[in-house]
Amino acid sequence: MTRKQRRLTLIGLAGLVLASAVGLILFALSDGIAFFATPSEIAANPPAPDRRLRLGGLVETGSVVKDGPKISFAVTDGKSAVPVRYTGMLPDLFREGQGVVAEGKVDATGYFQADTILAKHDETYMPKEVVEALKKSGEWRPEAEATGPEPKSVTR
Amino acid sequence: MIVELGHYALVLALALSIAGAVLPLYGALAGDRRLMGIAAPVSIALFVFVAASFAALTHAYLVSDFSVRNVVENSHSMKPLIFKISGVWGNHEGSMLLWVLILALFGALVAAFGNNLPMRLKALVLAVQSAIGTAFLLFILTTSNPFLRLVPAPVEGNDLNPVLQDIGLAIHPPLLYLGYVGCSISFAFAIAALIDGRIDAAWARWVRPWTLTAWIFLTLGIAMGSYWAYYELGWGGWWFWDPVENASFMPWLAATALLHSAVVMEKRDALKVWTILLAILTFSLSLLGTFLVRSGVLTSVHAFATDPTRGIFILVILCLFIGGSFSLFALRAGTLAQGGLFAPISREGSLVLNNLLLTAACATVLVGTLYPLALEALTGEKISVGAPFFDMTFGPLMVPLLIAVPFGPFLAWKRGDLLAACQRLFAAFAAVLLTIGVGLFFAGPSKALTFFGIALAVWLLVGSLSEFAFRIKLFRAPLAESFRRARGLPRAAFGMTLAHCGLGLTVLGIIVSTTWNTETITTMKPGESVTIGSRIVTLDGFLPVSGGTYTGTAARFTVREGGTTVATLAPEKRLYQVQNMPTTESAIHSFGLSQLYISLGDVKADGTTVVRIYYKVMILLIWLGAIVMALGGALSLSDRRLRVGAPKPARASAAVPAE
Numbered sequence: 001m002t003r004k005q006r007r008l009t010l011i012g013l014a015g016l017v018l019a020s021a022v023g024l025i026l027f028a029l030s031d032g033i034a035f036f037a038t039p040s041e042i043a044a045n046p047p048a049p050d051r052r053l054r055l056g057g058l059v060e061t062g063s064v065v066k067d068g069p070k071i072s073f074a075v076t077d078g079k080s081a082v083p084v085r086y087t088g089m090l091p092d093l094f095r096e097g098q099g100v101v102a103e104g105k106v107d108a109t110g111y112f113q114a115d116t117i118l119a120k121h122d123e124t125y126m127p128k129e130v131v132e133a134l135k136k137s138g139e140w141r142p143e144a145e146a147t148g149p150e151p152k153s154v155t156r
Numbered sequence: 157m158i159v160e161l162g163h164y165a166l167v168l169a170l171a172l173s174i175a176g177a178v179l180p181l182y183g184a185l186a187g188d189r190r191l192m193g194i195a196a197p198v199s200i201a202l203f204v205f206v207a208a209s210f211a212a213l214t215h216a217y218l219v220s221d222f223s224v225r226n227v228v229e230n231s232h233s234m235k236p237l238i239f240k241i242s243g244v245w246g247n248h249e250g251s252m253l254l255w256v257l258i259l260a261l262f263g264a265l266v267a268a269f270g271n272n273l274p275m276r277l278k279a280l281v282l283a284v285q286s287a288i289g290t291a292f293l294l295f296i297l298t299t300s301n302p303f304l305r306l307v308p309a310p311v312e313g314n315d316l317n318p319v320l321q322d323i324g325l326a327i328h329p330p331l332l333y334l335g336y337v338g339c340s341i342s343f344a345f346a347i348a349a350l351i352d353g354r355i356d357a358a359w360a361r362w363v364r365p366w367t368l369t370a371w372i373f374l375t376l377g378i379a380m381g382s383y384w385a386y387y388e389l390g391w392g393g394w395w396f397w398d399p400v401e402n403a404s405f406m407p408w409l410a411a412t413a414l415l416h417s418a419v420v421m422e423k424r425d426a427l428k429v430w431t432i433l434l435a436i437l438t439f440s441l442s443l444l445g446t447f448l449v450r451s452g453v454l455t456s457v458h459a460f461a462t463d464p465t466r467g468i469f470i471l472v473i474l475c476l477f478i479g480g481s482f483s484l485f486a487l488r489a490g491t492l493a494q495g496g497l498f499a500p501i502s503r504e505g506s507l508v509l510n511n512l513l514l515t516a517a518c519a520t521v522l523v524g525t526l527y528p529l530a531l532e533a534l535t536g537e538k539i540s541v542g543a544p545f546f547d548m549t550f551g552p553l554m555v556p557l558l559i560a561v562p563f564g565p566f567l568a569w570k571r572g573d574l575l576a577a578c579q580r581l582f583a584a585f586a587a588v589l590l591t592i593g594v595g596l597f598f599a600g601p602s603k604a605l606t607f608f609g610i611a612l613a614v615w616l617l618v619g620s621l622s623e624f625a626f627r628i629k630l631f632r633a634p635l636a637e638s639f640r641r642a643r644g645l646p647r648a649a650f651g652m653t654l655a656h657c658g659l660g661l662t663v664l665g666i667i668v669s670t671t672w673n674t675e676t677i678t679t680m681k682p683g684e685s686v687t688i689g690s691r692i693v694t695l696d697g698f699l700p701v702s703g704g705t706y707t708g709t710a711a712r713f714t715v716r717e718g719g720t721t722v723a724t725l726a727p728e729k730r731l732y733q734v735q736n737m738p739t740t741e742s743a744i745h746s747f748g749l750s751q752l753y754i755s756l757g758d759v760k761a762d763g764t765t766v767v768r769i770y771y772k773v774m775i776l777l778i779w780l781g782a783i784v785m786a787l788g789g790a791l792s793l794s795d796r797r798l799r800v801g802a803p804k805p806a807r808a809s810a811a812v813p814a815e
Binding site: 006017018027036052069087089092093103 | 390494497498499508509512513516517519520523524527528537538539540541542544545546548549552553677678679737738739740755757766768
């Protein structure tokens with residue numbers, strides 16, 4: 001095999017692998033990612049039932065109902081609220097009136113079925129997305145819930 | 157006083173690193189032997205000064221010197237000793253100091269043990285290493301100084317983030333940094349080769365042990381981080397495709413590719429330009445990881461503080477080193493001589509395939525990690541890229557790679573015989589068919605994908621062992637003959653077999669534990685039981701616990717099987733008082749390779765609590781496989797052939813450890 005043929009084979013193989021990687025990425029980007037949404041956006045524009053979303057806002061005070069491991073609560077940005085259902089254990093710092101990010105899908109009945117709940121992870125820090133949601137709805141009060149100087153959080 | 161000495165040592169280290177970067181480089185370019193000669197002593201002195209600085213900071217933590225801001229913010233006098241020590245790097249400033257300490261350590265090791273390196277190459281390598289040190293020492297001193305005082309000194313500190321108060325903090329960051337920063341050596345070698353304009357098989361021999369060392373630590377560091385997340389976060393997950401995990405995984409993928417391409421370069425003098433590029437890429441990805449984790453672009457337990465000046469500073473370092481090295485590569489790569497020819501079906505060809513698939517997989521991880529950041533910066537739209545994305549991209553690229561692994565070692569250099577390789581993999585084919593057959597027969601077609609995954613792991617295990625068996629002529633020659641052959645095999649051969657088997661074990665663990673993982677979430681009162689498979693888990697009651705800076709409640713669970721108690725578990729709910737932060741401490745009991753995992757929800761006044769119980773089948777294989785991979789690497793590292801110029805040990809005298 002000549003040097004030229006070897007190079008062509010190599011380039012062909014590299015092209016094949018690269019093309020499949022690009023194809024896989026494009027396919028996954030249309031299907032495998034979750035968009036961030038605020039309660040107001042969901043209320044104004046109900047998403048398709050199979051769309052994965054990240055819902056950010058505050059846990060509405062008085063909305064948390066616990067039935068063993070089954071939990072329902074509402075996430076609000078001060079203008080609209082979205083009812084959320086979740087089965088499992090809540091993060092340690094899940095509180096009414098505090099920031100939360102829920103990941104999941106809106107079902108046919110309008111409930112947000114969450115499979116992951118992320119809360120802020122220490123007393124001084126609020127998830128970026130929650131701050132964003134509150135700013136969008138005009139309910140952002142930095143003095144009440146400031147992003148502390150030392151955000152130490154677990155976003156897993 | 158000791159704090160000021162530490163600070164002063166750090167400033168001196170900066171001065172040394174500048175001298176170590178500039179003078180040997182000038183010496184190498186001008187051919188001045190005296191200037192080249194200072195590289196080694198300066199590198200060793202640099203390490204000594206950074207180590208002194210690090211020791212001073214550790215001392216401040218040990219004696220809880222609350223006049224130091226860094227100690228106030230991250231320590232507490234009541235904290236247990238081990239967390240006082242590990243707390244040194246449990247914060248931004250200290251972790252950067254550890255980063256530089258390890259960087260200087262690697263430089264000093266090359267300086268001390270690189271006696272057989274050509275003088276010019278050694279001077280250039282150490283100069284590059286010092287230049288990286290300069291950048292990061294400047295970063296520490298200007299934006300992240302751990303030695304700043306606080307006046308007036310508070311009586312007590314703010315305590316360390318409770319999530320980090322774990323033995324994992326003592327192990328995971330140092331291991332990971334040894335891997336991450338260790339990649340700087342192969343980078344320095346690559347840059348030195350480009351400046352020098354000369355590269356040969358000997359170069360690959362010098363680079364390979366360093367890359368291998370970094371790779372071993374990176375493997376262990378990632379595995380340890382994964383296990384820590386698994387038991388600490390209470391969700392039972394061991395990999396989240398979190399950007400900070402990806403930040404460590406990308407250099408691992410690139411380093412794995414580099415290890416394999418360096419073999420081709422060493423043995424066949426081919427793939428030179430590619431190997432250089434990979435060495436640059438690997439460390440660039442390490443730097444990118446440092447940027448992602450330390451700049452505050454991401455919010456995670458790893459990002460300690462967001463200070464925009466730090467982010468910009470690291471970004472500048474990143475652009476300087478990555479941009480500079482790629483420019484140098486573009487300028488000089490063409491001048492490097494091409495190496496030996498090989499057919500597509502050959503050992504070289506299989507290693508090229510390995511490299512292509514690993515780098516493509518690495519690229520998909522890179523896209524998945526950076527795409528949300530880029531999208532947010534450009535359009536303001538927030539998305540999250542999680543497991544589904546990586547399952548769809550990384551997964552499919554790994555399948556052909558895993559299928560190809562056992563073929564590689566059976567193919568000869570230059571021109572291989574695929575048919576002969578297939579014949580020799582007869583046992584592996586049989587094992588795969590058996591696995592799929594058994595799976596379809598007992599579990600039905602619904603579990604087809606699972607058994608395909610298991611078959612892949614079996615293929616890796618049996619395939620790798622087949623190669624070993626073939627080499628020692630197992631069953632084809634008398635046992636004594638096989639034994640003699642096995643003893644004659646170089647350790648690198650054992651290392652490869654072991655590392656590939658480790659990969660198989662990890663794959664097996666991943667597939668089996670994800671498929672047969674059971675999760676039970678239920679409310680329990682003292683005295684109540686749940687059945688998990690053949691075992692009965694009973695909640696006996698609660699006990700108050702306290703220690704260090706927390707108080708909490710422990711629940712006592714008894715696990716019975718067939719009437720006898722087989723285990724007791726005590727998961728806890730803790731409240732760290734200084735930071736007023738609750739945490740969940742899960743309890744784990746291993747049954748062989750499988751684990752029972754209990755974590756606790758809030759305990760109500762009447763003693764009811766939500767309990768999450770997992771049974772993770774064969775989950776320990778995931779980390780065991782990683783340890784086996786690292787062992788394979790270590791065995792290969794001890795191979796005498798990797799030590800260039802090392803004299804064959806005479807029978808009478810002991811081996812001279814030369815590196």
